Amino acid sequence: SFCDLAKSYIESNELDRAFSYVVKALEANSLNLYEVYPILKRKEQEITWNVLNLNAYSKLKKLKVVHQSELETTLVVLSSLLEHIYTNESDLEAQKKAAESCFYVNKLLLEISEILRNNFSGKDDQLRQLANTSLYVKEGVSAAYYLGEDKFRREAFQFAEQSKSVLLADAVKGNRARILTDLPDSLLFLERNLQYKKDLIKKQKHQKAQEGTTIAQTENDLNERIEKFLQTIKENYPKYYQLRYKNITASVKEIQALLQDKELFLEYIVTDTVTYLFTINSAEIQLYALDIGRKELKKSVSNLRKSLSDYDFVLQSEVKAFEVFNREATFFYNKLLKRALKNTKAEHLIIVADVELGHLPFEVFLTDKNSMKSQNISYKKLPYLLKKYSISYDYSATLWRENRKRIVSNNNHKILGLAAAYPKDATKEIYDFRPSHVADLRVKLAPLPAVKGEVEQLSQLFQGKFVKSLDANEGFFKAESASYGVIHLAMHGILNPRIPILSSLAFSENKDSLEDNFLEAYEIAQLRLNADLVVLSACETGYGKFQEGEGILSLARS
Numbered sequence: 001s002f003c004d005l006a007k008s009y010i011e012s013n014e015l016d017r018a019f020s021y022v023v024k025a026l027e028a029n030s031l032n033l034y035e036v037y038p039i040l041k042r043k044e045q046e047i048t049w050n051v052l053n054l055n056a057y058s059k060l061k062k063l064k065v066v067h068q069s070e071l072e073t074t075l076v077v078l079s080s081l082l083e084h085i086y087t088n089e090s091d092l093e094a095q096k097k098a099a100e101s102c103f104y105v106n107k108l109l110l111e112i113s114e115i116l117r118n119n120f121s122g123k124d125d126q127l128r129q130l131a132n133t134s135l136y137v138k139e140g141v142s143a144a145y146y147l148g149e150d151k152f153r154r155e156a157f158q159f160a161e162q163s164k165s166v167l168l169a170d171a172v173k174g175n176r177a178r179i180l181t182d183l184p185d186s187l188l189f190l191e192r193n194l195q196y197k198k199d200l201i202k203k204q205k206h207q208k209a210q211e212g213t214t215i216a217q218t219e220n221d222l223n224e225r226i227e228k229f230l231q232t233i234k235e236n237y238p239k240y241y242q243l244r245y246k247n248i249t250a251s252v253k254e255i256q257a258l259l260q261d262k263e264l265f266l267e268y269i270v271t272d273t274v275t276y277l278f279t280i281n282s283a284e285i286q287l288y289a290l291d292i293g294r295k296e297l298k299k300s301v302s303n304l305r306k307s308l309s310d311y312d313f314v315l316q317s318e319v320k321a322f323e324v325f326n327r328e329a330t331f332f333y334n335k336l337l338k339r340a341l342k343n344t345k346a347e348h349l350i351i352v353a354d355v356e357l358g359h360l361p362f363e364v365f366l367t368d369k370n371s372m373k374s375q376n377i378s379y380k381k382l383p384y385l386l387k388k389y390s391i392s393y394d395y396s397a398t399l400w401r402e403n404r405k406r407i408v409s410n411n412n413h414k415i416l417g418l419a420a421a422y423p424k425d426a427t428k429e430i431y432d433f434r435p436s437h438v439a440d441l442r443v444k445l446a447p448l449p450a451v452k453g454e455v456e457q458l459s460q461l462f463q464g465k466f467v468k469s470l471d472a473n474e475g476f477f478k479a480e481s482a483s484y485g486v487i488h489l490a491m492h493g494i495l496n497p498r499i500p501i502l503s504s505l506a507f508s509e510n511k512d513s514l515e516d517n518f519l520e521a522y523e524i525a526q527l528r529l530n531a532d533l534v535v536l537s538a539c540e541t542g543y544g545k546f547q548e549g550e551g552i553l554s555l556a557r558s
Contacts, residue, residue: 006021006081007077015084019049022077025073026063026074032064033063036059036062058104068115075105076135079102079106079139082098086098086146095146100143100147102143103143103144103152106136107155109136113133114162134163137159137163141159141287153252154252157280158249158250160267160269160278161249161250183233183240248398250396250400250401252280255280255397256280262346263349265278265352265400266340268354270354271293274290275290276288276289279340286340292335304328305359307321308361329364330368332362333385347390348389348390348391350393351392351393352396352397363386364385364386365384367388368383395557409485412483412484414462414463415487416484417466418468419452419467419468420490421469422445424447441506448492451468451491454490464486465484471508473509473517474512474515474519477519478519482527484531485532486532486535487533489534490538492538493540493541493555501521504519504521505538505541525558541555
């Protein structure tokens with residue numbers, strides 16, 4: 001293909017030749033290329049990458065294309081070409097022009113990616129598209145860092161937001177649109193039905209491909225129905241359309257307006273070779289390039305977690321564990337925070353992590369190199385980051401903004417506390433009334449005697465409902481949970497690293513025929529909760545698989 005040829009010429013540093021094939025790819029997919037770019041009517045040998053000025057790249061939005069996905073592929077190659085130029089070209093003016101062009105090409109790629117993602121795609125397709133989105137974000141942020149101007153930093157921050165928990169933000173959009181507008185139930189039903197049919201056709205296409213048949217006409221008819229539906233919504237229910245289908249990505253200005261004087265917002269973007277950090281306070285935004293790539297990051301994250309939660313290692317190799325913790329906790333502070341916190345007056349840090357950073361408790365980073373002897377082990381006296389700052393986390397600035405603006409929830413402002421029980425004598429008959437895979441999970445659960453006292457103490461301090469033992473079951477929780485302002489769950493958490501949606505919270509077994517007493521991640525995500533706070537006093541609830549564009553797929557996220 002033309003794009004493949006362009007990529008091969010980029011690799012051999014024949015950049016003008018590569019650009020000529022980018023133009024050919026655009027020509028093959030566009031209905032109006034030469035109307036938008038009359039300059040490209042020149043002979044092929046005269047076409048060079050810099051014949052287009054910066055403003056001309058914005059004209060790409062005016063192209064009428066046959067396939068958005070093909071345009072996406074072509075622009076990816078063009079971005080690669082421009083990135084190659086601004087990182088290798090010796091002429092400073094050419095570098096700047098290529099960097100600006102690369103920035104705006106990736107801005108357009110993000111817009112195309114959103115169109116493709118919002119086209120009634122199923123979640124698997126959306127996640128695949130979000131993986132592409134993450135690449136465009138990294139290219140755009142890299143170009144913004146090179147350019148070093150405030151206007152690029154501010155726009156690049158919005159780029160970054162488009163790779164942070166996007167499906168969660170979409171869920172917020174959908175809920176808000178339904179609550180704040182008067183769209184009839186019949187149209188809400190039709191919207192869900194069209195989504196279902198879109199997912200069904202995807203499944204059928206996969207099956208029919210193996211049978212050698214096609215369902216192209218059915219798909220085309222459905223796409224026409226979707227387009228007509230969206231046009232109807234846009235014309236007759238513009239508020240719903242705006243809330244449901246338009247981008248809600250937070251801007252730097254919006255974040256600054258919500259930040260208090262002594263708050264500092266930190267958002268990370270990790271690439272293979274460097275980690276970018278945006279910091280925002282009420283007055284300014286900064287963008288740092290931190291000298292740590294993903295491979296080094298993964299190794300150090302693993303080491304720190306081992307020193308914190310591998311109990312055999314901590315107990316059997318006490319001195320070694322202490323040394324590893326000190327080394328890695330100091331390393332992370334120096335690499336990830338030291339530059340950004342220098343001379344800051346902040347007292348509270350709001351952190352949006354990326355990739356494996358989402359598995360780190362920033363509170364335990366050490367702000368000074370520990371001078372204590374290993375033989376005199378004392379974790380209590382270490383200079384933890386928590387001693388200087390209060391710290392909170394969020395999935396994205398957009399979701400943080402939504403929470404800050406949130407209206408008081410419709411709940412009873414009381415606590416629902418559950419302490420699950422796992423009596424060993426009850427596991428003998430579990431296989432009589434549960435499928436083997438459910439029973440296998442249950443029999444492995446050790447008793448947790450402390451959770452009972454945990455909930456009893458809460459009952460002495462707060463108003464609410466506090467249940468223990470067999471009463472702390474899944475059916476009871478589903479029936480009661482929507483009413484409460486705070487939910488406290490003291491029980492086992494079970495991580496399924498291979499299939500994150502099957503990770504679960506293990507409630508008490510009461511032989512319920514309707515519920516198996518394992519509340520799985522996908523069930524949690526479908527609950528209609530009104531709580532302002534949920535406390536998961538359970539193992540592995542914040543741990544899970546990282547998904548590009550969405551974050552850590554944990555029970556906490558559900």
